[in-house]
Amino acid sequence: MKIVYTKSQLFNELNQICQEILKSKSCLIIAITGLSGSGKSTLGKFIRKEGFGDFKPYQIAVIDDNVMSLNLFLIRPKIRHTPPPSNPVDNLKPFFKFLPSYIKLIFYINANATRVNFADILITLKIDETQRINQLNQRESDPKLIKSLINSKLNIDISSTYQICFNNSLNN
Numbered sequence: 001m002k003i004v005y006t007k008s009q010l011f012n013e014l015n016q017i018c019q020e021i022l023k024s025k026s027c028l029i030i031a032i033t034g035l036s037g038s039g040k041s042t043l044g045k046f047i048r049k050e051g052f053g054d055f056k057p058y059q060i061a062v063i064d065d066n067v068m069s070l071n072l073f074l075i076r077p078k079i080r081h082t083p084p085p086s087n088p089v090d091n092l093k094p095f096f097k098f099l100p101s102y103i104k105l106i107f108y109i110n111a112n113a114t115r116v117n118f119a120d121i122l123i124t125l126k127i128d129e130t131q132r133i134n135q136l137n138q139r140e141s142d143p144k145l146i147k148s149l150i151n152s153k154l155n156i157d158i159s160s161t162y163q164i165c166f167n168n169s170l171n172n
Helices: 007-021 040-050 129-139 143-151
Strands: 002-004 028-034 060-064 067-070 078-080 105-109 118-126 159-167
Touching: 002 007, 007 028, 007 118, 007 159, 028 040, 040 060, 040 105, 129 143
Parallel strands: 002 159, 028 105, 028 118, 060 105, 118 159
Antiparallel strands: 060 067, 067 078
């Protein structure tokens, strides 16, 4: 597992890996995992809006909280699909029919990546616990929910070809 400490390092590493994988396939899945409050959605939003390295925003789809967001130049559709509780692993297939052929990267954001059993790249976000708790307190208003999120644990059970740990500290 490669460990990176800045967004610049993350995007450089990610760009190189994506370029390598895309030599042999047309689209790849990147799972972003981490505890609640670690910055998964913030990172996904940044990537969706700005792109990174050789990848423009229109080549990227982001699936966060069961909603796929695309950047299609003037319009930015959002497509929701929640898998049935009886079969939560669908490998994101319900979203594929909505993907234009020029989408190269699908970012799947979820604490434990429960909808997939394989990702080409697995990115795990780590964050200082005090910073994480502060972010949860700013984001949520229900004390019971905050406590539940603080006490949650990661249980990542997916295969991946590449793994990156982004140690997301205050200075990034």
